[in-house]
Amino acid sequence: MAKDMSSRTNEEPLCPICIETLKIPRTLTCSHTFCQHCLSKYIQESDCSLVDKPSFNCPVCCRPTYPPAAESKQPKEWASLFPQKTALLVLLGEDKAKVDFFCDPCSSEEHSVIAMGFCVECREYLCEICINAHKRIKIAKGHRILTIDEISKSPDIILNLNVSSSCTIHTDKEIEYFCKDHKTVCCVKCSIIDHRSCSELVDLKTNDKSALEEDPRDVIEMLRRIEEFLMNHIQTNKNNIKRLETQTNEIVSTMKNAREQVNKLFNVIENYVEEKGRQLYKEESIKLNDLNQECQSQLTAVQGSRQLLDAILRLGNETHVFLTARQIKTQLTNYREQIVKKYRAIESKETTLTLHDSLKTLMSLAADQLATVQTKIKVDTLSWDGIFRTPTLDSVVALKGHSTGFTPSYRGSVWLPNGSILLSDYMNDKCCLYSPEYTHLADYTLLNPWDTCFVGEDEVAVTLRSAKKIQFLTCTAPITPTRILTTRYYCDGIAALSEDKLVISGYNDSGNQNYYWSILTTQGKEEYYHEIDQKGGKFTYLAVNESKTRLYMSCYGINTVYCFGLDGQLHFIYKSEKLMRPMGIGVARDNYVYVTGLESNNIHQLLPDGNLIQIITIGIPESPWTLTFDKSGNRFLLTNVSGMCHKCHIYVLK
Template sequence: MAASNMQTMDGPCCPICLEQFNIPRQLPCTHSFCEKCLQSHITTKDVNHEKLRYVKCPVCRNSASPSIKGKPSSELASLFPVNTVLQSLLPAKAKVNRLCDACKTEGDDVPAEGFCVLCKEAMCVDCLKLHRRQKISKDHTIISKEELECNPENVMKLADGFTCLEHRGEDIKYYCQDHNSPCCDTCFFDGHKLCAKVIDLTKDLSGLVSECKPDKIIDDMNKIENHLKKFMETNDSFLNNLEPQVNRMTDQIREVRNKINTLLDELEKSVKTEEVRIYKEIVLKKQEENHQCLSLFHSVRNSHYFLDAVQKHGSSLQTFLMVEKMKSQLNSYCNLVEEKYEKTDTITVEVQFSSTLQSILSDSLSELGKVVTTTSSITLPLRCSQRPTRECKVERVDVIDLKVPTEDTPWYTGLTILPGDRVMLADYWNNQCILLSPSFQFITSHAITGKPWNLCALEDQEVAVSLYKKNEFQILSVIDDIIRPVRVIKTKYNCNGIAAAGKGDIVFNGDCGNTKSQWSLTNTRGDVKSTHFYDSTYNHNNCLAVNNMKTRVYVSMCDLNSLLCFDMKGTKLFTYSPDNLRFPNGVAVDIYDNIYVLGNSSDNIHQLSPDGSVQQVVNTGVPRYPKAICIHQSKNILIITNISEEKTKLHMFQLK
């Protein structure tokens, strides 16, 4: 009855429709999707807004913005570039004729017959003739459509010298290792000229390419693909064995029916109903698991094909840039596999009959027997050779003096980064939230009923705000730089620290009396999924954070001068409590899962590795009484507030 969904294709496939690509559009994170699939994802996720500024990648959830602004959401997918490398790897019958870029700007759809290597443009016959006649372009190298389809090296010529996503048309010429960022000339002179580790990409990169080991990353991606295939095969094998188990339950009932009639007739009806429900429930669950696994499989495979093609046919510049980009993808893939695909449940189904004759003769159906399911797990460990990790040097770089209109001197007890690099602050003294532009200029404020203590950015342009010593948190929407209240979520315990836990979930912590504190997992509707308790004399100032894969919760303990780490089931994994960490407040996690803890009374920043070992303690440049911390991912900086005489300032620390 259960049809296998282990249908993997040879060649690149779209992670959404699981079919061969049809016009693969590439997001800045390098994940690619069919144009129609990406457009459907955009429209489905944001049906209430005609114009969108940001798109979340369906795989890694990173925000992406096209270079052309102000277009309606119905055209957004077409504004992202075509992944010509993946397009070249498709079978000939799957390729889509590209249109002339020049004619398309005039509103005419004319098939392209050739491509200019220098201009990186597709051209029709007439535009090619004009291009060859122009004095400035007559010597440009032209590749015909036939040459492009037959030779991947020609595709790489068109992609040679990747262009800057922020400054359209400018070639990438530098790579800043301090910020993990490729730079054009404008990027370099505007923001990276003084950085310590900047590589000139116009020079020979063969040595750097050898050091970054693309073959090793491709090998690890092969291992992830094989692991995901094994996971799906295990699920398919389970589903094939499930059907006879379910059918055997009816046979068991028929054997007993020879001894009992009336009551067993009713029991059989009940069991048959339960059979259908359980079977459908399990099959749907396993098929959904395999569908999600297959989607990730194709994402890994596409990255594999992409990097393999760049390595074989691209320049050293392209190989180096793609390897640097793929390191974070490999880390994300490993995290996803360890989170979701290292274990799969097998379920046995059987009928349990009551043991005594009295229960058999009872008029109560529930005493006769019931369907019992037993779940066990099969561990499929991931065998990647090495997980990408990075220890970042923390160095103070700037102080921003905020010009915010307030009645009283503000006290910023919480901050978070919103889509578009906007910043939101919780102003405890003035009972309000403050919205800042990407350049940290005041945009607007919103009054809060209560004392806002902490906040976190959620999906769908929403923010959750906790209130000091109150059993509730509030949900706000931030659309078009306008803050609006959405709903208030009541909680059983105090809600002080708060953090997003993915998929519409939130974790919060607070005092619950009797020298106990708790952290709870809930959703944005207020449905509590779990609550976990730990010893604490008080917990009014404590904060928490969640790692990138939403598998760990970090809780600061001001009263015990400690940081606790739990898994999502509430099991304590480690405690960090050195002598030079006093009254820890803010907690943040970077993209490599390094942990940053603020010592409010020790005036320092403690950087820990994911396993809880200390990497460095930063004392230089840390303001007195640091309070809140967050990581600005796109700028690769720590932002810190404090409660001393500089409480109107934001203190910036570069992660190098």
Template sequence: MAYANIDKGDGFNCPICLCQFNIPRQLPCAHNICHSCLQSYITTEATKYNELGYIKCPICMQPASPSVKDRPIREWASLFPVNALLESMLPAKANADRMCDSCSSENVSALAEGFCAVCKEAMCTDCLKFHRRQKMTKRHVIVSVEEFDGNPQNVMKLGQDLYCLQHEGEYVKFYCKDHKVAGCGTCFFHNHNTCSSRIDLKNEVPALLREINPDEILSDMEKIESHLQAFMKINESSICNFESDVNKITDLISQIRRKINSLLDALENGLKTEGNRIYKEENIRIQEENHKCLSLMHAVQTSRVLFKTVNQYGSEMQKFIMVERMQPQLQSYLNLVREKFEMTDRLIVKVELVPQIESILSLSAAELGKIVPKRSSNVLSSCILKSPAPRVRKPAKDCQIERVDVIDLCPASNGRYYSGVTFIPGDRVLVADSCNKQCILLSSSFQFICNHILNVPPIDICQIGGLEVAVLLPNAIQILSVNGGMISRVRTITTNWTYHGIAANGTGNMAVTGYSRHGMGCWILMSTEGKVKASYDYAYLYGLYNYIAFNNANTRVYVSVYEQNSMYCFDMNGRNLYTYCDESLSGPQGVTVDRDDNIYIAGYGSNNIHQLSPDGSALQVITNGVPTGPCAISFCKVQDMFIITNFNNCKLSINKLK
């Protein structure tokens, strides 16, 4: 057939069951899942999703709403469209009779007689009759199965991929340059009505396609697949090495068996038992990791094959829409792969023995030695993951600020607000929600992923290294781990101090501001385990809202003092290097630095952001894009983007340096 050169060796497996797709349903995020897998997934989480009114894609965790929300949750899987292009490319479909999708979803077998280009489903004679009688569907375009015949080129002529994935039956017509997303008229009326850069795609697709490179995206997807395969090989090698390490225990025991034979037998049994237990646990953990990798790889393969097909046979409009849909997936895949490689390690087994063998006869078997698991990071090539190209920076005083978006996650109440915000690996965002006593995790596109409930309102938040963050509470610091789409508590550090602000330098140290035991304002240097290394008391630091930040070299800290209308710079010995104050800065709160060590201070009372050079010289006062009552501020140094929270409501202002 005409499409015989398309790669069918992979890309056709469901990322959930890892088997060939059976009625692939397409979610609004463009990921594909078997109908039965999607049904099981929805049923398992039925109570939670029924309350939310939407599900989360099991691959990227993006919200996915059914086209008709008032239907029972048991019917939701059938409301997501069948991906006709993907289904037509399945190897089993080439020589098989096409079955009715509607009947198949009810476990009924019936030969298909036609295909609806709007509903994207094959239908039997009875379903077609019913379809033509319904007022809402009687105008839908129906083609015969013979015309459809499973050829991707014929499927693409139906234009299924030109329909909006969010709103059934509506065509993609517009593109928003502000948010880099395409959609139908309904999408733009509800979500992009105030955006300044909206484009009618009717005449602009060729120009937009020239700005992107479909071949480069396809190449990046292939690289992600190879990275995932490399990750699984690392895990498999880790198991082999671990097994080898465990076997070395026997050799060690044999060397000393002649002197302490009676105790050595007990030691050997104990160590082998412990080693095998850890081996089994590690084996299970790595198999689970590999299963996740395989699931993600199948999703990438599916995206790649679809992209390759559209790129080969699709119209320019189809290519553009596919590119637009794949770019967020590509960034999501890169973030997930980067996260996995950051977490990849190897478990090394060593035996700790008592220093004086002569005294061994006086020891019990349990005292003789024990298994000590230790992980070592894998050394990976610096080019294994794609990083943004370096940008030529303008002098800070010449930089302009552009507001990108305003995110409103929940209504404010009782005067509370988002008290802290920080970027974490993958350009994701974690918000300290004082209003609802929780932390909120957002994707790199600022979409809700999950939340973590706290017992008290959080005060501030910062990343401390890797996937761990520190959440500042009134009299404690709670360390959380952000792994994929899950947030879990690691440990809690409690003290007698009252805290105000927190920062970390990525080298195992944190700095906090608060009240000391002497009733004075202070800033404290401590380890991420809670060990205090230094405490510096100053009467002028006494206040209600003191935020703190490190410079990039970890040689200075910056402390804002609300009551003093000032920002103080200290070295790591507590010496005040300089103080910044200006008549246009009132009620300073959040403080942060960019990748060039320029300092940004949020003026709550003055409704502005003060930008300083590293030596404290004023560069500019920023008012454009700054919300009323700016509070916490956090900088993403990879994208030259910063987020500002608002003291008066629960909104996030997203800004970029130009």
């Protein structure tokens, strides 16, 4: 069993498998480090006959790992083939004089040659021959090579500069650009294939990093909050185990006192109760200890990310800081998802004893009828404050056009890339364009316009629900129409998959009034049609994630949110008695899904897999309707129906 965490310092490196201080640490190619004994035992229990050559999955990140020179070795010997990070050995208190630094290129050829230096860019230990060869290579002439003395004096240099700059998609290419449109880093191949139409790609090789807009301190603070949450979870579980042990001992003591009054008969009952109680304690404490080990592994990963980013801020250059912050930022979603799935609440279990109230029938009753030992579950929900982003009301904007008529009824909204806003006013048959400062710019008359989406350039698409049409508009002052498409059925929601492809939703009028969604080209060709066997005949809205791989659909009439792949695969269905009449739906930059409840007066915040994070009610206006995110994914516009008026609210995600 792992030692008490209070006996360790926060900086002491732990093995993710045994949750103990690292012993003979071995580091895999994915940079995760384990005790040699724990790693060896894990490898031997794994299926090592994966893919084209012997390998195993990393216990932490599950990445396929190929041991160096493993073809001639048995799996039980693999662990010893992985390198020992010198900086870790020094950090663990190993005698520097006993630490050997081996040349990585030579070791890959199964030669053990003492290293004389370390290349920061290549992240390799080098012997004297390899250093000279390294300096003769044109592409490596500018690389920084640290001496062994420099490494020994400051062992955390190697740990903190171990930042991967390889593209996650094209692993043979280095990261060269940051796409501000998609908020992601990419290589030259990605820039040509996936980002050719993006408005701004920042070259990471330039000296000007001001355009990156990345603050690693935000990531550190989020990691700190998750770390604190996990530590609280671990401590609460430990207290739960102690309480279970105390209660079990009290039950045994109670039974012994009762035994004195009923002599031999209670010998049987006492044996049963003690055995059952100890059995329950053993089963439940094992479960809780297993859960704590999982939680501790998550904590170790979070602490490692925080320590790495702290060190990069002190010792790395700006590119290292940016790349590390980006990499760790992508891990935050995994950390948060693990918290939602595994650590939503703690089952506080109590062991109780029930004695039969009639002693006249003792002789005819079995021991388990006379006394019952069982676990009573009490759920304590932990606070997630500060871990997940909650929108705060930035301003309430009363957007008014210059036209007269009915009170505006905004059924659709879209945030254009330049910060302008287009609203569809269903009651007044108008599309209204507003500047980033919320001043009225132009109107365009359309019969019963419904939902809207941005297509490309200055063009938007507007669904004309009852007319079964989609109108395209150029959103400049004045607004001008471009083309119009006809749909098979009533169309409500609309979203853009690309500049030439749309997805729409609604319900059919073929007699069953089932909900549907379909993919159309901007020329009107239907490429895919998917019908949901649920009669509703009421409003729908759509949203797609940033990678355009998942479609989220709210169905007002059946109080349901669906998530589909573009091939029609159903990923999840979300229903809740606290979500009444779902309407507007949007996806933030971290891929969290937000759904408005028109009649429940709230917004449900979901993980990409449909797990509920929280229900937001504070600051949400009465009867929220449409919801649309701006280009950054950090701000959304919310319309609502209150009495006879329709208002717009701007929310910022903190």
